[in-house]
Structures are given as structure tokens and as C-alpha cells.
Amino acid sequence: MKLQVAMDVVTTDAALELAAKVAPYVDIIELGTPLIKAEGMRAVTAVKAAHPDKTVFADLKTMDAGELEADLAFTAGADLVTVLGTAGDSTIIGAVAAATKHGKGVVVDLIGVADKVTRAREVTELGAVFVEMHAGLDEQAEPGFSLATLLNQGETARVPFSLAGGVSVATIASVQRAGARVAVAGGAIYGAEDPAAAAAALRSPSSDAPGGPPSRQFCLNAKKHPRRKARVLCRVERVRGGQPSSSLASWSTE
Amino acid sequence: MKLQVAMDVVTTDAALELAAKVAPYVDIIELGTPLIKAEGMRAVTAVKAAHPDKTVFADLKTMDAGELEADLAFTAGADLVTVLGTAGDSTIIGAVAAATKHGKGVVVDLIGVADKVTRAREVTELGAVFVEMHAGLDEQAEPGFSLATLLNQGETARVPFSLAGGVSVATIASVQRAGARVAVAGGAIYGAEDPAAAAAALRSPSSDAPGGPPSRQFCLNAKKHPRRKARVLCRVERVRGGQPSSSLASWSTE
Ligand SMILES: [Mg+2]
Numbered sequence: 001m002k003l004q005v006a007m008d009v010v011t012t013d014a015a016l017e018l019a020a021k022v023a024p025y026v027d028i029i030e031l032g033t034p035l036i037k038a039e040g041m042r043a044v045t046a047v048k049a050a051h052p053d054k055t056v057f058a059d060l061k062t063m064d065a066g067e068l069e070a071d072l073a074f075t076a077g078a079d080l081v082t083v084l085g086t087a088g089d090s091t092i093i094g095a096v097a098a099a100t101k102h103g104k105g106v107v108v109d110l111i112g113v114a115d116k117v118t119r120a121r122e123v124t125e126l127g128a129v130f131v132e133m134h135a136g137l138d139e140q141a142e143p144g145f146s147l148a149t150l151l152n153q154g155e156t157a158r159v160p161f162s163l164a165g166g167v168s169v170a171t172i173a174s175v176q177r178a179g180a181r182v183a184v185a186g187g188a189i190y191g192a193e194d195p196a197a198a199a200a201a202l203r204s205p206s207s208d209a210p211g212g213p214p215s216r217q218f219c220l221n222a223k224k225h226p227r228r229k230a231r232v233l234c235r236v237e238r239v240r241g242g243q244p245s246s247s248l249a250s251w252s253t254e
Numbered sequence: 255m256k257l258q259v260a261m262d263v264v265t266t267d268a269a270l271e272l273a274a275k276v277a278p279y280v281d282i283i284e285l286g287t288p289l290i291k292a293e294g295m296r297a298v299t300a301v302k303a304a305h306p307d308k309t310v311f312a313d314l315k316t317m318d319a320g321e322l323e324a325d326l327a328f329t330a331g332a333d334l335v336t337v338l339g340t341a342g343d344s345t346i347i348g349a350v351a352a353a354t355k356h357g358k359g360v361v362v363d364l365i366g367v368a369d370k371v372t373r374a375r376e377v378t379e380l381g382a383v384f385v386e387m388h389a390g391l392d393e394q395a396e397p398g399f400s401l402a403t404l405l406n407q408g409e410t411a412r413v414p415f416s417l418a419g420g421v422s423v424a425t426i427a428s429v430q431r432a433g434a435r436v437a438v439a440g441g442a443i444y445g446a447e448d449p450a451a452a453a454a455a456l457r458s459p460s461s462d463a464p465g466g467p468p469s470r471q472f473c474l475n476a477k478k479h480p481r482r483k484a485r486v487l488c489r490v491e492r493v494r495g496g497q498p499s500s501s502l503a504s505w506s507t508e
Pocket residue numbers: 006030031032033059
């Protein structure tokens with residue numbers, strides 16, 4: 001399981017500062033939606049320039065103009081972008097077209113989707129590399145929010161998924177047991193007094209601890225679309241010195 | 255009926271150039287979602303600085319962190335922001351809280367909402383100043399798209415609404431007949447060889463043509479929420495010289 005830090009800060013400087021602290025312990029660095037709206041694509045470019053060996057995730061939450069928005073972010077340096085699961089299929093297809101052009105990937109964020117299991121399967125067919133089982137910041141603050149429901153939906157869908165919403169040291173083992181490919185931690189890292197220590201503590205012992213194989217390939221399999229070539233996004237990762245994994249290649253289509 | 259130009263360009267320079275051409279003929283200047291994601295809030299600030307007498311509409315399409323995102327845009331100079339109708343109620347309530355603090359307004363964009371009539375009524379209760387009956391750029395390109403369906407939903411909902419998707423000189427009379435408060439034109443203006451002439455042609459003769467009253471108040475009534483003070487957003491507008499209306503005051507809560 002990979003660890004993703006969601007940088008829900010609102011300035012590029014704060015993002016660069018946070019990324020510098022936590023990069024050794026995370027696989028995917030996410031620029032949160034408010035950060036992108038506050039600073040624009042230059043924030044994506046700045047983070048990718050500072051961390052060329054990390055997967056940079058632009059949480060665009062695209063609802064329309066899928067190809068245009070995805071193209072802007074990939075051109076700026078993003079490796080993965082999000083489209084909303086509540087968006088129409090043509091928006092997702094447009095973003096996937098841009099991803100194919102750039103050799104990058106689209107993640108579909110299922111925030112606000114009523115039937116997450118069905119939509120997860122649909123958008124995987126459309127070419128999403130994985131879906132994000134996601135309870136938003138506002139939703140997490142509502143009474144009745146439950147991480148268990150999200151995990152159950154991820155397990156039931158049987159497609160590659162990440163989990164965002166309530167990931168902490170107390171819950172990360174359950175996230176891994178449910179089969180998530182990626183655990184997304186936001187406040188548990190950026191809200192900590194020592195974000196580096198918080199990220200290190202979240203890193204799952206069975207995933208990328210020092211001592212693992214010195215080099216290996218990590219692939220995200222997008223289910224074959226009937227009218228489309230199968231897409232498999234992979235990157236090669238190596239463990240350097242005592243540091244947790246550093247990915248030395250960016251996403252590529254196999 | 256007001257005329258809103260949706261600036262679906264991706265650089266602040268292009269937005270400022272377009273706004274300068276069309277400002278005399280429009281009431282509301284919209285920074286499109288891709289523009290905001292490309293350039294950040296500095297684009298909002300630049301457009302408001304260049305057109306302080308216009309209503310500046312930041313099409314944030316917020317899906318989460320409603321209060322934070324709305325606050326960023328209002329602080330940058332926006333008068334109106336959008337939240338998605340597919341967002342949870344707590345996200346809309348958060349954005350409305352930010353609007354109340356700043357004396358500005360929230361518009362709920364119904365793109366992607368299956369039952370637009372019901373959701374329109376719900377979000378108006380939550381404090382939206384109006385809803386946007388909206389077919390996205392991707393949806394308009396799909397077979398079967400019909401402006402008539404959108405207009406019918408607006409009429410049926412019986413709450414203040416704008417219409418976005420397919421507004422042109424050929425359709426704007428039907429938009430006005432359906433009772434829209436605002437007609438949103440994008441490609442019909444920015445895609446025209448002469449955007450100023452296109453905007454002038456779209457201006458409805460019965461709305462803000464020269465010769466109207468020299469000063470008047472334009473209000474958007476948000477239906478009273480049971481647990482909230484009634485909110486009425488108004489601005490005073492004057493007609494100067496031969497120019498169509500220029501609004502001289504920004505939104506304020508009555
Ligand atoms: Mg995020």
C-alpha cells in the first residue's frame with residue numbers, strides 16, 4: 001500500500017515546506033483542491049520541480065471540460081489528476097484522453113456519489129487508474145461519518161481504490177486490510193506538530209519499509225475497456241540508503 | 255434578465271483582454287473554472303481590479319471545504335462563487351457562511367444533478383442566491399442535449415435561476431421567457447470574431463438597454479431559511495451616458 005499526503009494548505013510556499021518535510025516517507029504528493037484554486041498550476045510545477053522522483057497528484061476535482069483541465073495539469077507536471085465521480089462520463093473520457101496523450105493517469109474521486117460501488121466499476125471501465133473512496137472534509141465533520149462504510153465499499157467494488165477520509169495511525173491497518181492501493185492522509189500529517197514523524201508513523205510496515213527489495217515495479221492496472229487498449233501504468237522504484245522508497249521513474253504506460 | 259459572460263480562457267491576460275472588450279455589455283463577469291485552476295485567485299483579483307463596477311463571478315465549482323474555498327475567492331475580490339449541487343449540504347452551508355461574512359453570494363451549479371428541480375429548491379433553502387441550470391461543455395457536446403429541458407426545469411423549480419449551456423442570439427429570447435434571472439453566455443461571446451458585438455447582440459432589449467431608468471436596485475432574494483435570517487442581496491445600478499448598465503455598488507445584504 002502506498003502513502004499519499006494531501007496538502008490542504010493554501011500557498012505554494014506552505015506546500016513546498018510541507019512536501020520537503022514529508023517526501024522521504026510518502027509515495028504520492030497531493031496538491032489539494034483549495035491549493036490549486038488559490039495558486040493555480042504554478043503550484044503543481046513548483047512541487048514537481050522540487051520532487052521529480054515523487055508521483056505528483058493534482059486534486060483538480062474536475063466536473064466539466066475534462067480534457068482541458070487534465071491537459072493543463074499534466075502539462076504543468078502532474079502525474080495523476082482527479083475527476084469527480086459525479087461528473088458525466090464524457091468528462092471522464094476527456095480526462096482519460098489527456099492522460100493517454102501524456103502517459104499519465106486519471107483518478108476518479110467518488111466524493112458525493114450515492115452508489116460508490118457501481119460508479120467505481122463504471123469509471124474503471126472508462127479508464128481510471130484507480131478510484132478514491134472519499135469522505136470530504138465537510139462530510140467527516142458531520143455526525144454519522146464512518147470510515148468502515150468507505151472501506152466496505154472499496155472491498156465490495158473489487159477495483160483498485162485509494163481511501164481518503166479518516167486515515168490515521170489508529171485506522172491505517174484497517175485500510176490496508178481492506179485492500180486499498182493507496183492511503184491518503186491529510187490532517188493526520190499536515191496537522192501534526194511534526195509532519196515528518198507523523199508521515200513516518202503512517203507508513204505501513206508491510207509496504208515500503210527499508211529492507212525491502214532494492215528495486216521493483218509498481219503497477220496500477222486499469223481494467224481493459226472494450227473499445228480501448230488495456231492501460232497499465234507502472235513505475236520502477238528503488239530503495240536508496242536507509243530512506244523509504246524513492247520512485248525513480250514516473251508513470252509510464254506498459 | 256442579466257447577461258453573464260463565462261470567460262473559459264486559461265490565462266489572466268486573455269481574461270483581462272476579453273473582459274475589457276465585453277464589459278460595457280454584460281452585468282456579470284465570470285472567471286471559468288479552468289481559468290481559476292490555471293491561474294489561481296490572482297486572476298479573480300486582477301479582473302475585479304479592472305472592473306470594480308461589475309459583479310465578478312468565480313466559478314469555483316466547490317465540492318468540499320465550502321467555507322475555505324468561498325472565503326479565498328471573496329477575499330480575492332469575487333462577488334459570487336459557485337458550489338456544486340452534487341456537493342453535500344454541509345459544503346453549501348459552509349460557503350453560505352463565508353458569503354454572509356463577506357456580504358457576498360453563493361450560486362449553486364446544478365451540473366450533473368439528476369433531479370435539478372428538487373435540488374434547486376433544497377439549495378435555495380440553504381441560502382443560495384440563485385441556482386445555475388447548467389449543461390456543461392462536455393454535456394453540450396453529447397447527443398440529445400436540449401436547452402428546452404434545462405429551461406423547463408428552471409420554470410418548474412420556481413426559484414431564482416440562471417441558465418448556462420446553449421445561450422446564443424437564437425435562444426436568448428426563450429431563456430428570458432422562461433424567467434431566468436441571468437443568461438450565461440460563453441462560447442457565443444468568447445468564440446466570436448468580435449466578442450463585443452456578440453455580447454451587445456445578446457443583451458436582451460427588455461433588460462438593460464440604454465434609455466432605462468437612470469438608477470435602480472437589483473435584488474436576488476434568497477428564500478428565508480427556517481433557522482436563518484432572510485438574505486436579500488442587492489446592488490444599485492445606474493445607466494451612464496449611452497452605455498448599457500454599469501453597476502456602481504457591489505452586492506450587499508439588505
Ligand atoms: Mg484532496
